[in-house]
Amino acid sequence: MLITKRKISKELLYCRALSFRSRLNAEESKKLSVLERGYAGECIYDEVFEDVGHGTVFVFRDIYLGIEDSVAQYDSLIVSDAGVTVNEIKNYSGFYRVENGKWFAGSFEVPDDPAVQLKRAMNKLLRLKYIHSLNFGIEGRVVFPHIDFRLNYDDPGMRAKLVMRAELRDYLKQFKNEYAGSYAERIADAVSAHIIDNPYFDKSADFDLVRKGLYCGNCGSFEVTDNHFYMRCGGCGSQETKETHLLRAISDFSALFSNERMTKKRMMEFINYKISSRTALRMLEKYCVRIKNGPRTYYKFKYHDFNEAYYKNEELYRYKDKKMI
Numbered sequence: 001m002l003i004t005k006r007k008i009s010k011e012l013l014y015c016r017a018l019s020f021r022s023r024l025n026a027e028e029s030k031k032l033s034v035l036e037r038g039y040a041g042e043c044i045y046d047e048v049f050e051d052v053g054h055g056t057v058f059v060f061r062d063i064y065l066g067i068e069d070s071v072a073q074y075d076s077l078i079v080s081d082a083g084v085t086v087n088e089i090k091n092y093s094g095f096y097r098v099e100n101g102k103w104f105a106g107s108f109e110v111p112d113d114p115a116v117q118l119k120r121a122m123n124k125l126l127r128l129k130y131i132h133s134l135n136f137g138i139e140g141r142v143v144f145p146h147i148d149f150r151l152n153y154d155d156p157g158m159r160a161k162l163v164m165r166a167e168l169r170d171y172l173k174q175f176k177n178e179y180a181g182s183y184a185e186r187i188a189d190a191v192s193a194h195i196i197d198n199p200y201f202d203k204s205a206d207f208d209l210v211r212k213g214l215y216c217g218n219c220g221s222f223e224v225t226d227n228h229f230y231m232r233c234g235g236c237g238s239q240e241t242k243e244t245h246l247l248r249a250i251s252d253f254s255a256l257f258s259n260e261r262m263t264k265k266r267m268m269e270f271i272n273y274k275i276s277s278r279t280a281l282r283m284l285e286k287y288c289v290r291i292k293n294g295p296r297t298y299y300k301f302k303y304h305d306f307n308e309a310y311y312k313n314e315e316l317y318r319y320k321d322k323k324m325i
Contacts, residue, residue: 001054001180003188004195006046006061007304011201012039013255020220021210021252041091042075044145045168049076052172056080057180058188065124066196067131072124073198076143079188080178083137084125087163088118093146098153114142115161132190136183143168205256212272214245217321224274230322231274239322242275244310246283251306261298262288286313 008016015032018024024032046061060077076087096105103110122140129136143163144151153159163171180188214231215222221235230239249271253262260266264281271280284290287309288299303309 001058003058004060004063013305017252017255020215037091041145042089045089048168049172057175057178064196064198065194067124067127067194071199072121079184081181081184082178086122086140088142090114090144091146093148095150118142128190136187202258204258214271214274244321247309248306250287250301254301263298
């Protein structure tokens with residue numbers, strides 16, 4: 001049973017939006033690649049877990065826990081009456097080796113030791129046990145969902161801490177034999193009480209430096225022209241409704257500018273006045289929470305990202321997008 005759904009991280013949403021609206025430098029491009037790869041691995045893990053079933057346990061996905069004066073991030077927490085299992089998901093590919101407790105990819109040392117990260121995350125839960133006067137077991141595994149991952153290691157004891165892609169289905173199946181009763185509910189309630197937003201990411205882009213306008217959701221081209229209820233892409237020929245384009249712009253604005261208030265005026269600048277202010281205001285009212293601050297009104301996006309908002313409202317659209325393949 002899912003307690004929290006996995007969502008695209010704020011950092012990945014920021015990097016994706018920035019990649020469409022500016023030229024990424026080498027560091028930014030590398031960061032985007034790492035985040036995309038990590039998210040893809042988490043999705044593989046989730047798909048396998050969905051397929052084998054998890055209805056008898058509580059599952060937390062991608063959460064941050066604030067426990068006393070420390071913060072820990074968890075890719076997956078599985079709670080049952082037997083205790084808590086921590087899964088640290090690493091979507092590595094290629095050949096890796098572990099020598100004298102250090103991880104290497106080729107000749108380069110991996111800066112973040114997955115086994116140490118797992119141990120640190122498990123240890124944070126000891127404080128949770130103490131604070132809530134609970135007594136539960138804590139286990140953990142580092143999960144490698146990529147089919148092309150290979151690992152050599154010099155410590156035979158390490159193998160018991162790892163789950164490879166070929167083993168993932170059988171590993172997750174074991175949780176069907178566990179049960180989440182009243183004690184698991186107490187543990188899950190304790191975990192839920194400590195969930196916080198990611199405290200580490202607060203980056204904001206420079207409004208003046210990002211590209212303004214609307215871009216095609218199919219090919220990314222900014223060469224879109226007004227075609228009555230649609231915007232037609234000059235690059236691939238796709239037609240997306242003006243509502244879709246404005247929703248994407250609202251999502252991008254929310255991801256890129258943590259220090260900017262989303263006003264109608266600012267949004268019109270952001271879309272380079274490609275759509276009327278009347279239509280823009282209607283979309284802001286639909287997809288955002290309106291906040292009055294004296295004589296000024298601004299808006300906060302009420303969805304996590306474009307995809308969440310789009311799929312929750314798509315059936316209500318009078319006009320449908322027409323993507324070209």
